[in-house]
Amino acid sequence: MSTEMPKAYDPKDVEPRWYAFWIENNAFRADPSPDDKRPVYVIPMPPPNVTGALHMGHALMTTIEDVLLRHKRMQGFNTLYQPGIDHAGIATQTVVERILRAEGKSRHDLGRPAFLERIWQWKAKSGGRINDQQRVLGASADWPRLKFTMDPDMTRAVREAFVRLHDEGLIYRATRLINWCSDCRTALSDLEVENEEGAQGEMFQFAYPISQADGGGEIVVATTRPETMLGDTAVAVHPDDPRYKHLHGKRLRHPILDREIPIITDSILVDPKFGTGAVKVTPAHDFNDFATGKRHKLEEINILELDGKLNANAGKFAGMTVKESRKAVKKELEALGLTRGTQKHALSLPRCQRCETVVEPMISTQWFVQMKPLAEPALQAVNDGRTVIIPAEWKKTYDHFLENIQDWCISRQLWWGHQIPAWYCGACGEVTVSRDDTVDKCSKCGSDKMRQDDDVLDTWFSSALWPFSTLGWPDQTDFLKKFYPASDMETGYDILFFWVARMMMMGLHFMGEVPFRRVLLHGLVVDENGDKMSKVKGNVIDPLDLIYGASFDQVVAKALPGAPPGDALTRFKKAYPSASQLGTGFPAFGADAVRFTLCSYSPQAKRIALAPKRIEGYRNFCNKIWNAVRYSMTYIEAVAVTEAPPPATALANRWILSRLISAVEASTKGIDEFRLDDASGALYHFFWDELCSWYLELTKPVFLAGSEELKNETRAVLAHAIQVAVRALHPFIPFISEELWHRVPRAVGMPDTVSLARYPTAIDGRLDAAAEADMQIVQNVIVAARTIRAEHEVHPGAEIPLLLRAADPSVRELLAREMVSIRTLVKTQGDPQIEPAGSPRPRGSVMSVAGPVEVLVGLSGLVEGAREKERVQREIKKVEKDIVVTDKKLSSPSFVDKAPAEVVAETRTNLEALRRKRTQLDEALAIADELG
RNA sequence: AGGCGCGUAGCUCAGGGGUAGAGCACUACCUUGACACGGUAGGGGUCGGUGGUUCGAAACCACUCGCGCCUACCA
Structure with missing residues (x-):
C-alpha cells in the first residue's frame, strides 16, 4: 500500500480496489456448521427481477440491507445475506417476446420449448446484471449461494408447496370471475390490478322493453360499459322499491x-337511491353481478375471447374489440330508440399493473389458494409480536389486508414460470397433482392419456417460499436449521401485500414458525418534487451515473430516450431543481457517498425525494474523512495501537475518547432500531464537528510545540480515535473505510479487512463527564472570542489580545491549563491573561460572556464603539427576551405549584444565569462606550 | 366511501409537553501547513388554520383546509 495520499479523495481510484479483496477473504460467507456457535443474523435479499437494471429503489434496498449486515458481521454474528434473482413471469416473457417481434416472430411460431430455450439464453446473457451492479454498491451478499427462482431446487420447493397445499385442500381449481388482461393474455390476481382513479367516463342510460306478454312498458338501466349488455341475464330492482313493485x-x-x-329483486346489489334504481346484471363480467348471479342462479354468458374481442355470444358484434363494440351497441340502441341519455361520470379504471391495459372481469377456470386459514396465523404472529413490523404504522395496513383477504388466483396463462404440477386424464377427467416431472398414468383409471396443465404459477407463489426455499427446504439442511427464521426482512412498503404477507403465511404454514423476526419497510425513491421516477416523466436516475459520474447529456438520454435533448434536460432539471447547481452533470460521487446519502433519509418517510445536491454533501464528507486521515498519518504512522483506548491526561484527549462513546453508541442504537438516519447522522456529526473541527485543530499546537510526553499521548489517542472511527463508519461507507483501514495503524490481532473487525462499543472510549464539561467551557470561550473577531471584521491572520475573567478559581485553572489551545484557536497576541472577576481591564477592549467566563478582546483602534454597541445590544435584546419569558413563567403560581420540581428548579437556575449575563452585558455596553 | 400518512427556515427533511434543529442554499470575511469537496462567523421559522386539554402545546385531542398513498367501489 502506497503511503502517499492524494490531496483530494477520488472514489474512482479507491472503490474498485476492494470488492475482490473481500471476496478473496471470504468476508461474506455464512457458516452453516452446527459447531459454529456465533449468533446468527440473516437477511434474505428481495430478489430483483431478472429483466431489470439497477434503479434507485434497488440501490436503497441494497444499501440499507448491507449496512445492517455489515454492522452485525462486525459485531461477530454469523451473517447470511442471501442473494437472489426473480424470474418475474410476465415481465420477462414480455421482454423476450418483444425481442422476437423485432425478428418478426411470435412465441407461437417457436412453440413452447423453443421459446423457453430463448428466455434461458436471454437470461444467461443479461440476467446477472443487477447483481454486478449491487457489487458496485458494496453489497456483502453470500454470492455463491445465489438463487434464481427457477433453479431446480427452487422448483422442487414450489412443487412441494403446491402439492401439500393441494392435499390439504388449500389449493383448489374453480371456475369463477377473475381479472383478465387481454394484452398479457393471462389471469391476474387482485393485487396485480391497479385502479386508475378519477378516470373520465360516461354513465349511459338505456331502456329494457318489458315483454308484451307481461304488459309492455320499459325499465331504464344505466351502465358505464354499454357493451356488457350483450351478456346481461337479468335486471335487478330493490324488493322494497315502490316504483318497481308491479x-x-x-x-x-x-x-x-x-x-x-x-x-329480479335483490337488496344487496341494488341501492334504490342510486340512478334509476334498476341495475342490469352481467354475471360473467362484473364482480357484483357475478355474486348476484350465484344468488339467483342466473345464466353466466361470457361475451369475450381471450384476446379481448367479443365472441359469438355477442351476435353480430362478434370480432369487435371492447371499444368498437361499445360504440356499435350504443348506436344500435340509439337506432332502436332505447337510449335514455348520458351523463359524465368519474370512475376508476382497473388496469394491468404490467402493461396498463384495461382489465376485464371474465369467467374462467383457474387455480386458487384459499387464504383465510393461512391469513389467520399470519395476523396472530404479528399481533403477539413474534414478528415486528417497523415502522409500526404499517401494522394496521398489514392487519387490514389479512382481515379482508380474498382467495388468491395463482394460475397464469404464460409459458415462463413454474408449470402447474397438475395432470388431467383424457379418459376419466381425474386431476392428478404430483411432485414428479411427469405423470404418465392416471391415478384413478390408469389411463396413459395424461396432459399437464399448460399454465404456470404466479411469480409471487415462488417468492412466498423464499426465506426457506433458498435454504434447501423441503430438506432439513444445515442451512435451513441455522438460518431460518431470518432476522430481518427489509423491503419496500409497496410489496407488503405482494410479498411480505405471503411469506408470513407460507412460512408459518410450512415451517411452523415465522419467516423473519422483523419486517423493516422503507419508502419509495422519488424525484426532488416527490414524483415517482418513470420513463414517461423523464426523471429516472441511474445510480451508476451518480457513482461513476455522467454528463447531463448522458443522464437525460437514459431518462427520456428518443426525446430532443433540450426538452429532456428541461424536464429533468424541473424534476431535480438542485441539479442545476451541479454544472454540466453529475461528478463521480462514488458508491460510498450514494450509500451515505440513502442512509440519511428517515425510513418512515414514504417518499425519499432524492436530491443530487445532497449526495455532493456526503461526497464532501468522504473527502473530509480522507483528509483527516491524511493529516493524522503524519503523526500516527508509527504508533503501536492497542485495542484498549490509550491513557489520556490532556483535556482534548480525554474529551475525544469520551465523545467517541456517544458516537458509536448512537450509531449502534440507530442501526438496531432501523434508524440509519440517526446512526449516520451521529457519525457524520462526530467526525466532522467534533473530531475534525475541534480535536484535530487542538492537536496542531501539540504536534508543533508540545512536550514529547504530550506528543506521544496525543499520537496514541489520535491513532486510536481515527481507527475506531474508521470501523464505526465502515457499514455505511465500506470502500473508503477499507482503504483507510489499510493505511492507518491498527491493533495487533485486528483482522486484515475492516469488514471483519469488531464494531466499536463503549469499551473503545472512556467516558469522562468532567472532560466534557471542561471542554464545553473552553469551546464557549473560543467561540465567543472568534465571534467578536468576526463581527468586527478582524483579519483572520491578525492576532488579538485576550483577557479572560472568571470568578471561579477552578475555571481559571482550567483556562490556564488550556492556554495553548485557546491561544491557537482564537489566534491571540501572546498568552491570554486570566484574572478573577471584576479585575481591571485594558482600555479599548470589548466583552462577551461565555458561561462562567468573561471574554475580553482588545480591539483598540480596530473597531468603532458604535458597531460594538450594536453587537452588545443585539445580545441584550436576546437575553432580555429570555428573561421576560422565564420570569413570567416563574411568577405564575400555577407553574411553581404544578410543574415538576426539577423543571422549576432548572428554570430558576436558568433565570439566575440570564440575570447575571444581563448585568455583565451592561458592563460590555459601558466598555463599548469607551471606544467612542 | 373507508384506512393510513403528511403539512416545521428559500429547498429537502429530522424532532416531539418545558422558550425551535440538520443538510443544502444565502450573507460577510479568509487560499491559515489535512481538506476551497475547505475555514470562521452570521441572517432566516408566530412549526397549515380554528378550538380544546394542560401550570405550559410546534408536540396531545377535536374539528377544518391543503396534499399524498393504499384498500374497496354504485350499476
Whole structure:
C-alpha cells in the first residue's frame, strides 16, 4: 500500500480496489456448521427481477440491507445475506417476446420449448446484471449461494408447496370471475390490478322493453360499459322499491339479442337511491353481478375471447374489440330508440399493473389458494409480536389486508414460470397433482392419456417460499436449521401485500414458525418534487451515473430516450431543481457517498425525494474523512495501537475518547432500531464537528510545540480515535473505510479487512463527564472570542489580545491549563491573561460572556464603539427576551405549584444565569462606550 | 366511501409537553501547513388554520383546509 495520499479523495481510484479483496477473504460467507456457535443474523435479499437494471429503489434496498449486515458481521454474528434473482413471469416473457417481434416472430411460431430455450439464453446473457451492479454498491451478499427462482431446487420447493397445499385442500381449481388482461393474455390476481382513479367516463342510460306478454312498458338501466349488455341475464330492482313493485317477476325482452331475461329483486346489489334504481346484471363480467348471479342462479354468458374481442355470444358484434363494440351497441340502441341519455361520470379504471391495459372481469377456470386459514396465523404472529413490523404504522395496513383477504388466483396463462404440477386424464377427467416431472398414468383409471396443465404459477407463489426455499427446504439442511427464521426482512412498503404477507403465511404454514423476526419497510425513491421516477416523466436516475459520474447529456438520454435533448434536460432539471447547481452533470460521487446519502433519509418517510445536491454533501464528507486521515498519518504512522483506548491526561484527549462513546453508541442504537438516519447522522456529526473541527485543530499546537510526553499521548489517542472511527463508519461507507483501514495503524490481532473487525462499543472510549464539561467551557470561550473577531471584521491572520475573567478559581485553572489551545484557536497576541472577576481591564477592549467566563478582546483602534454597541445590544435584546419569558413563567403560581420540581428548579437556575449575563452585558455596553 | 400518512427556515427533511434543529442554499470575511469537496462567523421559522386539554402545546385531542398513498367501489 502506497503511503502517499492524494490531496483530494477520488472514489474512482479507491472503490474498485476492494470488492475482490473481500471476496478473496471470504468476508461474506455464512457458516452453516452446527459447531459454529456465533449468533446468527440473516437477511434474505428481495430478489430483483431478472429483466431489470439497477434503479434507485434497488440501490436503497441494497444499501440499507448491507449496512445492517455489515454492522452485525462486525459485531461477530454469523451473517447470511442471501442473494437472489426473480424470474418475474410476465415481465420477462414480455421482454423476450418483444425481442422476437423485432425478428418478426411470435412465441407461437417457436412453440413452447423453443421459446423457453430463448428466455434461458436471454437470461444467461443479461440476467446477472443487477447483481454486478449491487457489487458496485458494496453489497456483502453470500454470492455463491445465489438463487434464481427457477433453479431446480427452487422448483422442487414450489412443487412441494403446491402439492401439500393441494392435499390439504388449500389449493383448489374453480371456475369463477377473475381479472383478465387481454394484452398479457393471462389471469391476474387482485393485487396485480391497479385502479386508475378519477378516470373520465360516461354513465349511459338505456331502456329494457318489458315483454308484451307481461304488459309492455320499459325499465331504464344505466351502465358505464354499454357493451356488457350483450351478456346481461337479468335486471335487478330493490324488493322494497315502490316504483318497481308491479314489475316483480316480469320478463324483459333483450333489445338486441333474441332472448328474454327476468326482473329480479335483490337488496344487496341494488341501492334504490342510486340512478334509476334498476341495475342490469352481467354475471360473467362484473364482480357484483357475478355474486348476484350465484344468488339467483342466473345464466353466466361470457361475451369475450381471450384476446379481448367479443365472441359469438355477442351476435353480430362478434370480432369487435371492447371499444368498437361499445360504440356499435350504443348506436344500435340509439337506432332502436332505447337510449335514455348520458351523463359524465368519474370512475376508476382497473388496469394491468404490467402493461396498463384495461382489465376485464371474465369467467374462467383457474387455480386458487384459499387464504383465510393461512391469513389467520399470519395476523396472530404479528399481533403477539413474534414478528415486528417497523415502522409500526404499517401494522394496521398489514392487519387490514389479512382481515379482508380474498382467495388468491395463482394460475397464469404464460409459458415462463413454474408449470402447474397438475395432470388431467383424457379418459376419466381425474386431476392428478404430483411432485414428479411427469405423470404418465392416471391415478384413478390408469389411463396413459395424461396432459399437464399448460399454465404456470404466479411469480409471487415462488417468492412466498423464499426465506426457506433458498435454504434447501423441503430438506432439513444445515442451512435451513441455522438460518431460518431470518432476522430481518427489509423491503419496500409497496410489496407488503405482494410479498411480505405471503411469506408470513407460507412460512408459518410450512415451517411452523415465522419467516423473519422483523419486517423493516422503507419508502419509495422519488424525484426532488416527490414524483415517482418513470420513463414517461423523464426523471429516472441511474445510480451508476451518480457513482461513476455522467454528463447531463448522458443522464437525460437514459431518462427520456428518443426525446430532443433540450426538452429532456428541461424536464429533468424541473424534476431535480438542485441539479442545476451541479454544472454540466453529475461528478463521480462514488458508491460510498450514494450509500451515505440513502442512509440519511428517515425510513418512515414514504417518499425519499432524492436530491443530487445532497449526495455532493456526503461526497464532501468522504473527502473530509480522507483528509483527516491524511493529516493524522503524519503523526500516527508509527504508533503501536492497542485495542484498549490509550491513557489520556490532556483535556482534548480525554474529551475525544469520551465523545467517541456517544458516537458509536448512537450509531449502534440507530442501526438496531432501523434508524440509519440517526446512526449516520451521529457519525457524520462526530467526525466532522467534533473530531475534525475541534480535536484535530487542538492537536496542531501539540504536534508543533508540545512536550514529547504530550506528543506521544496525543499520537496514541489520535491513532486510536481515527481507527475506531474508521470501523464505526465502515457499514455505511465500506470502500473508503477499507482503504483507510489499510493505511492507518491498527491493533495487533485486528483482522486484515475492516469488514471483519469488531464494531466499536463503549469499551473503545472512556467516558469522562468532567472532560466534557471542561471542554464545553473552553469551546464557549473560543467561540465567543472568534465571534467578536468576526463581527468586527478582524483579519483572520491578525492576532488579538485576550483577557479572560472568571470568578471561579477552578475555571481559571482550567483556562490556564488550556492556554495553548485557546491561544491557537482564537489566534491571540501572546498568552491570554486570566484574572478573577471584576479585575481591571485594558482600555479599548470589548466583552462577551461565555458561561462562567468573561471574554475580553482588545480591539483598540480596530473597531468603532458604535458597531460594538450594536453587537452588545443585539445580545441584550436576546437575553432580555429570555428573561421576560422565564420570569413570567416563574411568577405564575400555577407553574411553581404544578410543574415538576426539577423543571422549576432548572428554570430558576436558568433565570439566575440570564440575570447575571444581563448585568455583565451592561458592563460590555459601558466598555463599548469607551471606544467612542 | 373507508384506512393510513403528511403539512416545521428559500429547498429537502429530522424532532416531539418545558422558550425551535440538520443538510443544502444565502450573507460577510479568509487560499491559515489535512481538506476551497475547505475555514470562521452570521441572517432566516408566530412549526397549515380554528378550538380544546394542560401550570405550559410546534408536540396531545377535536374539528377544518391543503396534499399524498393504499384498500374497496354504485350499476
